[in-house]
Amino acid sequence: xxxxxxxxxxxGKILGIFKRREKKLNRSxxxxxxxxxxxxxxxxAMILPLVMIVNNSLKPLDELFQFPPKIFxxxxxxxxxxxxxxxxxxxxxxxxxxxxxxxxxxxxxxxGHVVIASMAAYPLSKHxxxxxxxxxxxVVMSMMFSWQVTQIPQYMIISWLKINNTYLALILPxxxxxxxxxxxxxxxxxxxxxxxxxxxxxxxxxxxxxWSIVMPNVKPAWLTLAIxxxxxxxxxxxxxxxxxxxxxxxxxxLNQIAAGGAARAGAGAAVTFIVAAVPITFFLICQRNxxxxxxxxxxxx
Amino acid sequence: xxxxxxxxxxxTNAESIAARQNRLSYRIKKERASYVMLAPYFILFTFFTxxxxxxxxxxxxxxxxxxxxxxxxxxxxxxKLFLEDDIFLISxxxxxxxxxxxxxxxxxxxxxxxxxINEFTGWLRAFLTLVFYAPSxxxxxxVVWNLILSGDRYGYxxxxxxxxxxxxxxxxxxxxxxxxxxxxxxxxxxxxxxTGFLSFIAGLQTVDKTLxxxxxxxxxxxxxxxxxxxxxxxMKPQLLFGAxxxxxxxxxxCDVSIALAGNPSVNYAGATVVTHLLDYGSVRFEMGxxxxxxxxxxxxxxxxxKLVQRLLGRVGA
Numbered sequence: 001x002x003x004x005x006x007x008x009x010x011x012g013k014i015l016g017i018f019k020r021r022e023k024k025l026n027r028s029x030x031x032x033x034x035x036x037x038x039x040x041x042x043x044x045a046m047i048l049p050l051v052m053i054v055n056n057s058l059k060p061l062d063e064l065f066q067f068p069p070k071i072f073x074x075x076x077x078x079x080x081x082x083x084x085x086x087x088x089x090x091x092x093x094x095x096x097x098x099x100x101x102x103x104x105x106x107x108x109x110x111x112g113h114v115v116i117a118s119m120a121a122y123p124l125s126k127h128x129x130x131x132x133x134x135x136x137x138x139v140v141m142s143m144m145f146s147w148q149v150t151q152i153p154q155y156m157i158i159s160w161l162k163i164n165n166t167y168l169a170l171i172l173p174x175x176x177x178x179x180x181x182x183x184x185x186x187x188x189x190x191x192x193x194x195x196x197x198x199x200x201x202x203x204x205x206x207x208x209x210x211w212s213i214v215m216p217n218v219k220p221a222w223l224t225l226a227i228x229x230x231x232x233x234x235x236x237x238x239x240x241x242x243x244x245x246x247x248x249x250x251x252x253x254l255n256q257i258a259a260g261g262a263a264r265a266g267a268g269a270a271v272t273f274i275v276a277a278v279p280i281t282f283f284l285i286c287q288r289n290x291x292x293x294x295x296x297x298x299x300x301x
Numbered sequence: 302x303x304x305x306x307x308x309x310x311x312x313t314n315a316e317s318i319a320a321r322q323n324r325l326s327y328r329i330k331k332e333r334a335s336y337v338m339l340a341p342y343f344i345l346f347t348f349f350t351x352x353x354x355x356x357x358x359x360x361x362x363x364x365x366x367x368x369x370x371x372x373x374x375x376x377x378x379x380x381k382l383f384l385e386d387d388i389f390l391i392s393x394x395x396x397x398x399x400x401x402x403x404x405x406x407x408x409x410x411x412x413x414x415x416x417x418i419n420e421f422t423g424w425l426r427a428f429l430t431l432v433f434y435a436p437s438x439x440x441x442x443x444v445v446w447n448l449i450l451s452g453d454r455y456g457y458x459x460x461x462x463x464x465x466x467x468x469x470x471x472x473x474x475x476x477x478x479x480x481x482x483x484x485x486x487x488x489x490x491x492x493x494x495x496t497g498f499l500s501f502i503a504g505l506q507t508v509d510k511t512l513x514x515x516x517x518x519x520x521x522x523x524x525x526x527x528x529x530x531x532x533x534x535x536m537k538p539q540l541l542f543g544a545x546x547x548x549x550x551x552x553x554x555c556d557v558s559i560a561l562a563g564n565p566s567v568n569y570a571g572a573t574v575v576t577h578l579l580d581y582g583s584v585r586f587e588m589g590x591x592x593x594x595x596x597x598x599x600x601x602x603x604x605x606x607k608l609v610q611r612l613l614g615r616v617g618a
Contacts, residue, residue, distance in 0.1 A: 031524065035417050042414070043432045046491065049445045050435055052457070056448070068460040069448075120342035123335035130328055135343065142350045143545050144606040146553035148575045149599045150353035152582050152591055153360070157348055176345035179496065179546075186538045190507060206334035224503065227438075228496060235440045251440070276439035280431070283438055287427055 050276065057081070057273035064265050080266040087257050087267055093245045095253070102250040104167055106233040109174035113229045114222045116175050121184035122210045126196055136185070142178035158241060169241035174233060180225045187221035188214060227286050234279050251275070354599065360592035367588055378593035389594070392572040395482060396552060399573065400605070402486050404551035407493035411543055414494060415501035416528065430502060437495035444560055446488050450474040475562050481570035488557050493550065497543030504539030508532055537613075544609050552602045555579065574598050 051071065056064065058076040088095045123129065124136050147154075154173065163169045191214060199209045215222070237252040254275060258268040329336070361378055363371035382389050418429045436443070449457045452473035462468040474480050508531070516531045533540065555575035558564070562571030564580065574594060582591035 028523070032420075035420060039414075039417055039429060043429065046436060046494075047432050049449065049491070050439065050442075052448065053439075053442055053445050056445075065455060067454055068464045069455055069457050071457070116342045116345070119338045123332070123338050127332055127335045129332035129335045130325055135339065138351065139346070140545075141603065142346070144549060145599050145602040146549050146575075148553060148555065148578055149595045149602070150350060150357060151578075152588055152595065153353035153356035154349055156356070157352060161348070172345055173349040176342060176349050178346075178350070181342060182542065183500070186542065189538075206338070210338065220503070224499065227499075231438045231440075255441075272442050272445060276435075276442035279438045279440060280435050283434065284431060287430065 053269075053272050053276055056269040059266075059269065061266050064269065080270040083264075084257065084267040084270040087260075087264070088253075091253060093248075093253075097246060098248065098250045098253045101167075101247055102234075105170050105236070105238065105249055106230060108167065108171040109233045110226050110229045112171060112175040113177060113180050114225050117177075117180040117225065118184050118188075118215060118218070118222060119210065121181050121188055122214055123206075124181070125185045125188035126191075126193070126214075139178045139181050143182060155240065164241055165243050165247065167247065170233075170236060170238055174229065177229070177232070180229065183225060183228075184218065184221055187218050191217050223286050227283050230282050231279050357592045357595045357599070360589055361596045363589040363592075364587075365589040365592075366586050371589060374589065378590050379597075381590070382593055382597065388569055388572060389574075389577055391569045392574050392577040393597075395569075395571070396554070396573045396575075396601075398482060399485060399489065399554050400548070400551040403489045403493060403554070404548050407490055407551065408497065408544060408547045410490065411494055411498040411501055411547065412540075415498055415505060416532070418502060419505040420524075430499075433494045434498060437492050437498075441556065441560065443488060443492060443557060446561055450484060450561065452476060475571075476567050478568050478570040481562050481566060484561065485554065485558055485571060488561065489551070489554055492557065493547065495546065495550070497546040500539045500542050500546070501536070504536035505532065508535040541610060541613055544613055545606055548606050548609060549602055552598070552605070574601070 048071075055071060055073045057080055058073045058078070060075060060077045060079055063070070063074060091098075124132060158164050158169045158173075163172065195213060195217070196209055199213045204213070235251065236249065237255060238247075238249050239252060242248050242252075254271045257264065258271040260268065360371060362373060362375060364374050364377075365371035414433050418426055418433070421429060451457075451459065452471060452475065454460060454463055454471045456471070456474070458474065459468065459471040463471065472480075474484060512531050512535060513527065516527060521527050521530060553575055554573050558566065558571040558573055558576055559579075564572075564576045566572060566576075575598065578591055578594040578598065581587045581594060
């Protein structure tokens with residue numbers, strides 16, 4: 001099956017950018033053109049604000065306050081970034097500390113969530129045990145409301161657990177997001193039962209089956225999970241739980257700098273750029289990986 | 302071999318074995334590994350989701366300021382919410398308007414764009430995915446809309462309209478009551494090609510290609526029929542997932558409103574249930590009342606989701 005997929009991919013490349021299937025009747029040239037034009041217009045509308053972010057970060061101050069405002073920068077300069085750098089070096093807590101905090105919080109939340117959620121998703125998708133339905137129903141339910149609903153009691157619980165003002169206050173709740181588990185379970189259900197059955201017959205324990213049979217087969221899914229989780233964690237300033245300046249993440253300190261008003265408009269533009277660029281870059285890397293995994297999985301067969 | 306042994310067992314005393322296998326304790330023991338694997342997740346889940354929801358419902362019947370013990374006040378919070386609190390009613394109305402518009406529209410956009418992107422291959426597909434997905438992951442970079450909508454003539458929108466002669470003077474977009482909600486709808490739509498969108502792309506990739514060939518032989522003529530009869534039924538799990546994502550996020554609009562219109566916004570034009578909740582929860586510290594708002598929000602979100610899930614169950618049928 002996988003070999004067939006590859007062959008089709010190759011023919012697709014030769015024939016052009018549009019996919020060709022055995023029956024070409026399904027695709028009219030007019031339809032393709034309309035779709036292409038539609039995508040170009042919508043794509044431009046989607047990307048315009050992002051283009052502004054990039055251009056603003058490169059604009060010297062006089063261009064930032066120019067009438068009429070121009071979208072594209074005339075005399076690109078890295079002044080804003082050097083301004084930001086100066087601000088950063090002045091900060092009371094060494095800037096590297098903020099970066100370290102972000103790495104710990106984001107990394108901990110990502111790895112913890114992917115491992116814990118996949119571990120729970122495996123029995124939920126492939127085993128039959130008492131209580132399975134109700135547990136999963138709770139998880140699905142948890143995705144049907146946003147975090148603001150549980151915000152107040154969650155704060156109290158974190159205080160009672162004595163993890164307020166520690167990294168754990170951000171990492172532990174992040175590990176138990178419902179969406180990751182749901183998504184993982186959906187993907188795991190597509191793994192053929194025969195694969196798991198044959199591992200079992202070979203004498204592999206459940207834990208081993210999960211780790212060396214199931215997990216490698218759902219690599220696209222856990223990369224996707226990692227992207228979502230990164231995005232959630234990256235935007236978090238942590239100001240609800242973290243009071244010590246030494247524990248606060250990068251996002252917090254960047255927001256502080258950007259909040260400096262007109263005098264810091266340049267540095268602020270640079271901050272907006274960095275805040276947007278990091279998760280987009282991360283997605284870009286992971287997206288490539290997902291595509292890569294799909295091609296390599298095709299060659300094995 | 303395994304089958305043989307079970308066959309023999311079944312022949313000797315099939316009934317007693319069947320009875321034993323059905324006993325709950327036996328089944329729990331047999332699936333011990335499952336419970337071990339579930340434990341870490343569900344312990345955290347209980348602490349950070351199940352207990353908080355229960356507490357939120359409980360606290361909504363109390364007066365609680367986080368300093369004194371909560372006092373039971375019965376339905377008083379809810380009565381105040383729906384009969385006395387005009388701002389809550391405004392925010393509820395705004396939330397419903399935003400959800401009814403952005404929810405279905407963003408869902409359709411997610412599906413449409415994912416489906417079109419799936420028609421492309423290679424780097425172009427990767428690039429398009431990135432272009433459409435990027436706004437929703439760019440952190441709080443939607444503050445760039447503040448530049449576009451800025452009330453002075455340096456704002457992009459004002460700048461362009463002034464230059465074209467459509468406006469005579471700069472408009473305070475986010476400070477004019479009538480413009481607030483429509484603007485929030487636009488920005489929210491721009492941000493809304495998120496998780497659901499990615500899930501649709503992933504779902505479209507998992508559709509079994511042989512189904513298309515079979516469908517073509519069965520007389521499916523164009524891509525629209527293909528979409529309805531083959532693609533959509535094949536990606537039902539993703540469709541349901543996407544619906545949950547879009548509905549929940551469309552009811553939870555708050556950060557965008559605060560960043561663009563402020564909290565409180567002009568004449569509460571941008572107030573949503575969540576901004577109202579934040580107002581009482583983290584500014585006034587009336588936790589009992591805030592919990593009542595949270596409970597209403599909870600019921601609203603879960604109720605809508607359940608309803609839509611039932612509707613989507615009929616896709617392709």
